[in-house]
Every structure is written in C-alpha cells, then in structure tokens.
Amino acid sequence: MTPRRPRRPAAAAPGTPPASGKPPVARRPARAQPPPLTPAQLLPLRRWNTPTVANALERLSRRDPLELVNRDETRDFMPELGAMVGYAVTVVISGRDPRPRREHPDNFDLYRAYLASIPGPKIVVVQDLDRPHACGAFWGEVGAVNARALGCVGTITDGAVRDVAEMRAAGFKALARRLAVSHAHCWPLRWGVDVEVFGTKVRPGDLLHADAHGFIVIPADGQRRLLEAARFLDDAECDTVIAAGADGSGQSTAELLARMNAAAAAYAARARLVRPSPVFPPA
Numbered sequence: 403m404t405p406r407r408p409r410r411p412a413a414a415a416p417g418t419p420p421a422s423g424k425p426p427v428a429r430r431p432a433r434a435q436p437p438p439l440t441p442a443q444l445l446p447l448r449r450w451n452t453p454t455v456a457n458a459l460e461r462l463s464r465r466d467p468l469e470l471v472n473r474d475e476t477r478d479f480m481p482e483l484g485a486m487v488g489y490a491v492t493v494v495i496s497g498r499d500p501r502p503r504r505e506h507p508d509n510f511d512l513y514r515a516y517l518a519s520i521p522g523p524k525i526v527v528v529q530d531l532d533r534p535h536a537c538g539a540f541w542g543e544v545g546a547v548n549a550r551a552l553g554c555v556g557t558i559t560d561g562a563v564r565d566v567a568e569m570r571a572a573g574f575k576a577l578a579r580r581l582a583v584s585h586a587h588c589w590p591l592r593w594g595v596d597v598e599v600f601g602t603k604v605r606p607g608d609l610l611h612a613d614a615h616g617f618i619v620i621p622a623d624g625q626r627r628l629l630e631a632a633r634f635l636d637d638a639e640c641d642t643v644i645a646a647g648a649d650g651s652g653q654s655t656a657e658l659l660a661r662m663n664a665a666a667a668a669y670a671a672r673a674r675l676v677r678p679s680p681v682f683p684p685a
Contacts, residue, residue, distance in 0.1 A: 498531075558612060
C-alpha cells in the first residue's frame with residue numbers, strides 16, 4: 403500500500419507565532435477591560451474639542467501622552483463639522499500599484515463587509531503605504547456616503563481625499579494629509595489590523611477623538627470618567643488661569659504676574675483632584 407501523506411497542520415491565525423514544540427507557558431489572565439461606551443455616552447464628548455479631552459486624559463490615564471496623539475500634522479478638511487468620536491476600524495491601502503485590484507477584485511466588497519460587521523459609531527483609520535506622497539484619493543463622495551450609511555462618522559487617513567464639498571454634505575468628517583484629483587490605483591489591501599497614521603499606532607477598536615487640532619487615542623483607563631474630568635478641568639481653567647488674564651485690566655505688570663502665579667497654583671491644586679482610575683489599568 404502507498405503510505406498516506408501526513409495531514410498538513412491547520413494554518414495559524416494571522417499574527418500567531420509558529421509552534422516551537424515547547425510546552426505552553428502559563429500566562430496571567432487578561433486584565434478586565436471596560437465595556438464599550440454607548441452612542442449616548444459618547445455623544446456629549448463631541449461638545450468638547452480634542453485638546454480639552456487631552457487635558458483630561460493627562461490626569462486620568464497612566465499612558466504616556468506621546469503614545470496617544472498624532473505626532474505628524476493632520477489637516478481637517480471639515481472643521482465646521484466639529485469634533486468626532488468613535489471606535490477605530492482600520493484598513494491599509496495603496497494607490498501606486500495596479501496589481502492588487504486585478505489580483506484581489508473582491509477586496510472592496512470584503513472591506514465593506516468588515517465595516518458593516520462592527521457596531522458604531524466608527525472612525526475609519528486608513529494607513530496609506532504611499533505616504534508621504536499619496537498617489538490617489540481613497541475617499542470621495544461615494545466612499546463617504548457608503549461609509550456613513552454603515553455607521554462611520556468620519557476618517558483619519560495619512561493619504562488623500564477628494565470631493566470635499568460632497569463629503570461634507572454627507573456629514574462625513576475627514577482628517578487627511580492632502581487633497582488629490584484621482585483615485586489612481588487605490589485599493590484596500592488588508593483591514594482589521596494594527597495601523598500607524600501620522601506617527602501614531604492605532605488598533606481596531608481603539609476609541610478616538612478628533613478635530614481640527616488632530617486626534618487622540620482614548621485608552622481604557624481614561625474612558626469612564628472622561629466626560630466628568632473634561633468638564634471639571636474646563637471649569638477649573640475658567641475660574642483660575644483664564645480669569646487671571648481676562649480680568650487684569652488696570653493692574654500693574656507685577657500685580658498681573660502675581661495674579662497669574664496664584665491662579666496657576668490654584669488650578670494645579672484643583673487638577674490634582676482628578677486622579678488616575680484604579681479600575682481599568684492599562685494592559
């Protein structure tokens with residue numbers, strides 16, 4: 403009899419390291435993570451700009467702020483739409499090479515199915531492999547209208563966009579690197595993966611806040627008390643450091659400086675009342 407060929411092992415899931423033959427190492431159980439915030443809980447965060455959210459996170463989260471904000475400059479092509487907040491859905495694209503579109507003609511259908519499978523509100527985070535010289539626009543009127551229908555409120559792309567007026571009319575916000583005229587060969591290559599845009603790493607499911615200043619990743623340990631902290635710190639600023647400069651007419655320079663120094667100390671004392679959350683520490 404012809405000997406039977408051994409069965410091929412099942413393919414490992416993406417990102418799974420190859421089997422080493424060693425016994426598995428015991429690992430700590432994953433730390434508890436907060437459940438996603440509901441749309442009703444997220445909506446009030448749109449009333450605050452992203453710097454105000456960053457102020458709150460600097461007090462609430464133990465994460466390094468440099469890991470959470472965009473290091474490269476973004477351009478907000480719809481500043482009149484205000485801030486956007488939502489959970490990241492991610493995609494990697496390229497517009498330089500025509501081969502992916504020919505070799506993987508179903509990718510756009512599969513990418514849209516991925517968008518539809520995730521509850522909203524969502525922000526589509528697009529890593530363009532052609533950066534910083536984006537060859538074409540992944541986003542335009544059609545893409546914005548379709549993504550909006552699937553529960554996406556906007557995009558952060560380090561590539562290009564076009565049809566800005568039409569995207570604005572659809573209520574779809576875009577932070578991008580530049581404008582472009584053509585699609586070129588833009589095509590989704592992979593989705594639901596970790597990406598890096600504007601110098602910042604974003605994972606699928608990360609909570610994001612973005613406006614004309616840029617964007618910030620809101621880590622798990624800063625989510626539940628974020629709105630409360632933003633309101634508290636904004637009130638503290640108005641009562642102390644902003645009031646010190648606004649109400650200084652008729653005072654000498656020495657008096658103004660003394661007033662500002664006292665206000666800064668008062669603000670710092672109030673800000674110290676906002677402490678990092680002990681409930682959901684960062685992983």
